[in-house]
Amino acid sequence: MTTALFSVAGAVALIASVFVVTSRRIVHAALWLVVALGAVAGCFGALHAEFVALVQILVYVGAIVVLVLFALMLTRAPMNPLPSLTTGRSPFAAVVAGVLALLLGTGVVIAFGNEKIDPVPAGSATDVGTAIFRTWVLPFEVLSVLLLAALIGAIALSQRKKAKED
Numbered sequence: 137m138t139t140a141l142f143s144v145a146g147a148v149a150l151i152a153s154v155f156v157v158t159s160r161r162i163v164h165a166a167l168w169l170v171v172a173l174g175a176v177a178g179c180f181g182a183l184h185a186e187f188v189a190l191v192q193i194l195v196y197v198g199a200i201v202v203l204v205l206f207a208l209m210l211t212r213a214p215m216n217p218l219p220s221l222t223t224g225r226s227p228f229a230a231v232v233a234g235v236l237a238l239l240l241g242t243g244v245v246i247a248f249g250n251e252k253i254d255p256v257p258a259g260s261a262t263d264v265g266t267a268i269f270r271t272w273v274l275p276f277e278v279l280s281v282l283l284l285a286a287l288i289g290a291i292a293l294s295q296r297k298k299a300k301e302d
Contacts, residue, residue: 138182145178161216166204173197187261203283207290 152172159165173196180189268276 138184142179142182145175145182148172149175149179162208163205166201166208169204170197170201173201187264200283203287207286210290210294212294 149172152168152175155168156165156172159168173192177189177192177197180186180192
């Protein structure tokens with residue numbers, strides 16, 4: 137059952153991520169990103185990592201995508217597809233992406249082959265929280281400053297556009 141749930145969630149994440157990249161409307165891409173990140177949370181849930189799944193939903197779906205949509209609305213990005221931005225190089229880019237995926241997949245299989253991952257006996261929220269706030273506190277702080285700078289930049293750009301229109 138776990139394998140089937142993980143496989144379905146992984147397939148949904150893969151399909152939604154293709155739609156994120158190929159969508160011609162930026163808002164539709166952001167909404168497909170919600171589906172893809174939700175499916176990744178489903179993968180974590182299938183692996184019995186409920187805490188990580190909930191953090192995935194809260195942080196990525198609840199914060200990052202909302203920040204992206206908020207920035208789009210503040211900067212008044214064009215909502216319609218722009219034919220001038222599309223190029224005829226999409227098939228070439230797809231071939232390059234496929235070759236890179238094949239190389240990376242082959243590298244992972246060669247490197248890790250038949251190794252099995254032993255389940256972690258203690259995966260409580262206390263253990264995860266301790267690991268995050270002792271080992272990974274600096275990357276979290278850097279990420280929060282980066283997101284704050286992006287939000288301030290979006291507000292500054294929207295104010296500049298309003299001043300030019302007036």
